[in-house]
Amino acid sequence: MFDALVGKQLRSTQLATARGNLWEGAVRSSKTISSIMVWLRYIRTGPPGALLMVGKTERTLKRNIIDVIVSMVGVRRCRYKAGAGEVIIFGRTIYVAGANDERSADKIKGMTLAGAYCDEVTTFPESFFSMLGTRLSVAGAQWFGTTNPEGPNHWLKKKFLDRARLHVRRDGSEVTSQDPKALDLHRFSFSLNDNPYLPPAYVENLKLEYQGLFYKRFVLGEWCLAEGVVYDMFDESTHIVDTLPTMRRWMAVGLDYGTINPFAALLVGVGEDDRLYVASEYRHDSRTARRQLTDAQYSRGMQNWLGTYAHDGVEGVQPEWIWVDPSAASFMTQLWADGVPGVAKAQNDVKDGIRSVSVAFGANLLHVHRSCTGLIEELPSYAWDDKAAAAGEDKPMKVNDHSADALRYALHSSAYEWRGLLRTDLQEAA
Ligand SMILES: Nc1ncnc2c1ncn2[C@@H]1O[C@H](COP(=O)(O)OP(=O)(O)OP(=O)(O)O)[C@@H](O)[C@H]1O
Numbered sequence: 479m480f481d482a483l484v485g486k487q488l489r490s491t492q493l494a495t496a497r498g499n500l501w502e503g504a505v506r507s508s509k510t511i512s513s514i515m516v517w518l519r520y521i522r523t524g525p526p527g528a529l530l531m532v533g534k535t536e537r538t539l540k541r542n543i544i545d546v547i548v549s550m551v552g553v554r555r556c557r558y559k560a561g562a563g564e565v566i567i568f569g570r571t572i573y574v575a576g577a578n579d580e581r582s583a584d585k586i587k588g589m590t591l592a593g594a595y596c597d598e599v600t601t602f603p604e605s606f607f608s609m610l611g612t613r614l615s616v617a618g619a620q621w622f623g624t625t626n627p628e629g630p631n632h633w634l635k636k637k638f639l640d641r642a643r644l645h646v647r648r649d650g651s652e653v654t655s656q657d658p659k660a661l662d663l664h665r666f667s668f669s670l671n672d673n674p675y676l677p678p679a680y681v682e683n684l685k686l687e688y689q690g691l692f693y694k695r696f697v698l699g700e701w702c703l704a705e706g707v708v709y710d711m712f713d714e715s716t717h718i719v720d721t722l723p724t725m726r727r728w729m730a731v732g733l734d735y736g737t738i739n740p741f742a743a744l745l746v747g748v749g750e751d752d753r754l755y756v757a758s759e760y761r762h763d764s765r766t767a768r769r770q771l772t773d774a775q776y777s778r779g780m781q782n783w784l785g786t787y788a789h790d791g792v793e794g795v796q797p798e799w800i801w802v803d804p805s806a807a808s809f810m811t812q813l814w815a816d817g818v819p820g821v822a823k824a825q826n827d828v829k830d831g832i833r834s835v836s837v838a839f840g841a842n843l844l845h846v847h848r849s850c851t852g853l854i855e856e857l858p859s860y861a862w863d864d865k866a867a868a869a870g871e872d873k874p875m876k877v878n879d880h881s882a883d884a885l886r887y888a889l890h891s892s893a894y895e896w897r898g899l900l901r902t903d904l905q906e907a908a
């Protein structure tokens with residue numbers, strides 16, 4: 479099942495001799511496989527003492543790493559004890575931990591470690607990673623980690639990667655830092671070319687799955703800044719339509735709640751042509767309307783909007799889901815009390831949501847009806863926050879983002895309903 483390591487994969491296993499060793503770059507570029515090989519060797523030949531494996535959560539660690547190790551060495555040599563916080567590999571007991579919040583540093587506070595394996599390091603709080611450094615106090619202790627790129631100002635990039643003593647770059651060249659203050663850290667930058675085991679069709683599909691900023695980071699492997707327009711793949715001439723096809727189903731409404739700020743809801747359907755359409759928008763801006771609405775009035779307004787929306791000679795639609803801004807608890811209660819069906823909390827992971835919308839636009843799967851003027855106005859100016867990016871955090875500016883948020887809620891919360899519709903040929907056809 480596992481073929482011999484080749485090229486940079488092999489080279490990285492030979493060069494993983496520093497105190498810290500980090501594989502970073504494109505998705506599926508074989509960072510995990512290469513680093514696991516080194517970790518398995520370390521478990522057998524590294525200094526005695528406690529070992530630790532860390533992921534964003536214990537669950538992701540199990541899925542991304544421990545399951546892979548099991549498939550490589552068999553369950554007898556890698557036994558995961560869920561609940562006990564341990565995995566036994568080659569007879570050696572290894573602690574496992576999740577590092578998903580600021581308190582996680584406490585979990586390892588008193589430990590003395592001889593080695594650590596870290597999955598998805600950029601998702602760790604910096605406090606956890608610093609604490610880990612102080613815990614690796616056994617002589618000769620090493621750590622090994624993998625990550626996909628983030629912004630250039632992310633703490634891992636600025637404080638660690640940029641100061642590595644050895645850098646094996648994406649093109650395979652090896653650079654040794656002359657800086658006497660360089661860290662005892664070896665950095666391996668991987669690109670998709672470093673994984674010859676991926677079928678070409680799979681790579682084509684990856685390019686569809688990651689658009690805009692996410693393409694640069696996850697496919698090209700660049701630590702690039704989140705700057706400018708968020709949906710830079712949105713193109714009015716391609717993505718705005720004047721007519722709508724017959725709909726197979728009304729998949730979702732996405733709803734961003736506001737009382738002083740605008741309230742925006744979008745109706746999304748799946749057309750006969752297997753594309754997604756934002757068919758209609760309900761928006762109330764209390765500033766321009768000079769009138770604030772109560773939750774009960776909003777609820778009636780929404781029901782009226784959906785009840786009178788006419789398409790293909792049919793009046794009234796009933797969307798399968800109404801995804802509501804999760805912070806609008808009182809409004810959700812109102813909708814439930816009014817017996818509106820399909821109401822649920824929207825998924826509110828901003829970056830993942832933006833990725834979903836980017837994929838849908840970038841693959842030309844998603845179109846917007848010209849009547850959705852609030853959304854059409856917002857999309858070209860919905861931009862990344864420069865100040866946040868400078869501080870190493872990616873987030874969009876919180877201005878004129880109401881219909882944009884509604885779209886994110888609708889698409890991301892229903893992503894499992896439409897991801898199967900992504901096709902490489904839609905892009906060329908547009
Ligand atoms: N030497 C190899 N033999 C067999 N399969 C391999 C080899 N190298 C890579 N692969 C396969 O390529 C795929 C991607 O590798 P891997 O999971 O290590 O990538 P990654 O860089 O960690 O990706 P991600 O960023 O998505 O976590 C895996 O399914 C893996 O099984």
Ligand SMILES: [Mg+2]
Pocket residue numbers: 509510511542624
């Ligand atoms: Mg990986």
